[in-house]
Amino acid sequence: MTLTFRPIETHGSDLEQEYRLRNEILRIPLNLVFHLMPEQIEAETRDFHYGLFDGNGEMHACVxxxxxxxxxxxxxxxxxxxxxxxxxxxxxxxxKTEQALRDHGATELMLQARDVAIGFYDRLGYERVGEMFTHVGIPHLEMRKKL
Ligand SMILES: CC(C)(COP(=O)(O)OP(=O)(O)OC[C@H]1O[C@@H](n2cnc3c(N)ncnc32)[C@H](O)[C@@H]1OP(=O)(O)O)[C@@H](O)C(=O)NCCC(=O)NCCS
Known part of the structure; x- marks a missing residue:
C-alpha cells in the first residue's frame, strides 16, 4: 500500500483522525483518558504535525x-x-519528519521515549540521555539526535 507523507491539518477530519490515533495507541492501552485543555489545543496549533495517509485519506501514523x-x-x-x-x-x-524539520531550520531533536520504544529510536540514530524516569505511570528515557 502506498502511503503519502504530509502535514496534518490542525482542524477538521485530519485533526479528528490524529486525536483518535493518539487515543487508541497512546492513551487507552495505559487506561488513560485522552483530554486536552483548550490552551493545549491552542498551543498544538503552533506545532508541526505530520502523518502518513492512504489513498482514502485514512491516517496510518502520526507524530x-x-x-x-x-x-x-x-x-x-x-x-x-x-x-x-x-x-x-x-x-x-x-x-521524513526529520527532513521536513531540517527544512524548517531544525538542528537537534529530543524526545521522551517509552521504555518499549527505546530500541526503535536507537535504530534511527537517537542517543540515550540520562536516567530512566516515570511519566504517565511508565518508564521513559530522554533521547536526542543532531540533524
Ligand atoms: C514505536 C512505533 C512508533 C514504531 O513504529 P513501527 O512502524 O512499528 O516501527 P518500524 O516498523 O518502522 O521499525 C523500524 C525499525 O525499528 C525496529 N523497532 C520497531 N519497534 C521497535 C520496538 N518497540 N523496540 C525495538 N525495535 C523496534 C524495527 O524492528 C525496525 O528495525 P530495522 O530497521 O532494523 O528492521 C510503533 O510501533 C507504535 O506506534 N507503537 C505503539 C506506540 C508507542 O510506543 N509510541 C512511541 C511512544 S515514545
Missing amino acids: IATPFEPGKYQIRQMAVIERQQGNGLGKDLLT
Whole structure:
C-alpha cells in the first residue's frame, strides 16, 4: 500500500483522525483518558504535525514536533495504527519528519521515549540521555539526535 507523507491539518477530519490515533495507541492501552485543555489545543496549533495517509485519506501514523529552543524540537505523540506496526511506517514517518524539520531550520531533536520504544529510536540514530524516569505511570528515557 502506498502511503503519502504530509502535514496534518490542525482542524477538521485530519485533526479528528490524529486525536483518535493518539487515543487508541497512546492513551487507552495505559487506561488513560485522552483530554486536552483548550490552551493545549491552542498551543498544538503552533506545532508541526505530520502523518502518513492512504489513498482514502485514512491516517496510518502520526507524530508532532514542538519547538522548544531555536533550532530544537521535541518529537511527541509518535503512533502507528496497530495493524501496521512493524511494517516500517514509524521509520518512514520519522525519517521524513526529520527532513521536513531540517527544512524548517531544525538542528537537534529530543524526545521522551517509552521504555518499549527505546530500541526503535536507537535504530534511527537517537542517543540515550540520562536516567530512566516515570511519566504517565511508565518508564521513559530522554533521547536526542543532531540533524
Ligand atoms: C514505536 C512505533 C512508533 C514504531 O513504529 P513501527 O512502524 O512499528 O516501527 P518500524 O516498523 O518502522 O521499525 C523500524 C525499525 O525499528 C525496529 N523497532 C520497531 N519497534 C521497535 C520496538 N518497540 N523496540 C525495538 N525495535 C523496534 C524495527 O524492528 C525496525 O528495525 P530495522 O530497521 O532494523 O528492521 C510503533 O510501533 C507504535 O506506534 N507503537 C505503539 C506506540 C508507542 O510506543 N509510541 C512511541 C511512544 S515514545
